Amino acid sequence: MPADVDESGLPSQGMYLEDEPRSGTARMIAIVALAILVIAGCLYALYTMLFVPGVLPGTPTPTTAPTATVTEGEEPTAIVSAEPTQDPLLTPTAAPTVTPGGLPTTHRVKSGDTLSGICQTYYKSEDSMYIQMIIDANKEKYPSIDTDFIQLDWELVIPAKP
Numbered sequence: 001m002p003a004d005v006d007e008s009g010l011p012s013q014g015m016y017l018e019d020e021p022r023s024g025t026a027r028m029i030a031i032v033a034l035a036i037l038v039i040a041g042c043l044y045a046l047y048t049m050l051f052v053p054g055v056l057p058g059t060p061t062p063t064t065a066p067t068a069t070v071t072e073g074e075e076p077t078a079i080v081s082a083e084p085t086q087d088p089l090l091t092p093t094a095a096p097t098v099t100p101g102g103l104p105t106t107h108r109v110k111s112g113d114t115l116s117g118i119c120q121t122y123y124k125s126e127d128s129m130y131i132q133m134i135i136d137a138n139k140e141k142y143p144s145i146d147t148d149f150i151q152l153d154w155e156l157v158i159p160a161k162p
Contacts, residue, residue, distance in 0.1 A: 104137070109154040115147055122158050133159050 107118055119130040131147055137157040138145050150156070 104160055105158045107156045107158050109150050109152055109156060111152060113150065115150060118156070118158070123161055133162075 105122070107122070115131045115134060116126040118134065120126050123130045128147075134156060135145055135147070137159045138154075141157075142151075142154055144151075145154075
């Protein structure tokens, strides 16, 4: 009788698979599966923040218009709302300007804003002198401000036109 078989003919305790230590391959598969789950969760969170309206602060949420149902034999009626249905965040406003010698104003940085675009809005010019004026006025509050770098939601001081 072989050494790893007991007198009943069954394998001895050392032969069972459960008693063997977990192999390096099985441990690696478990780690990779966990990493894939973590990455998938992060990608889902990123997708939600970027493409689902209303998740990030300042992004407009879609509004639904009221609907009416007409039953047989009734005349359809128009739905009249006293409230405007357009989102005030999306309503265009008059372009701001800075007057010479006037008080400084502020501008909250939105997606797609650039310093040259902000200068065009307030000074009607993209002159580098105006860009530098905005940088100088905001350097203390935002040390990383640069001609190529501004961040969303920064409240920039727009100095008066010289």
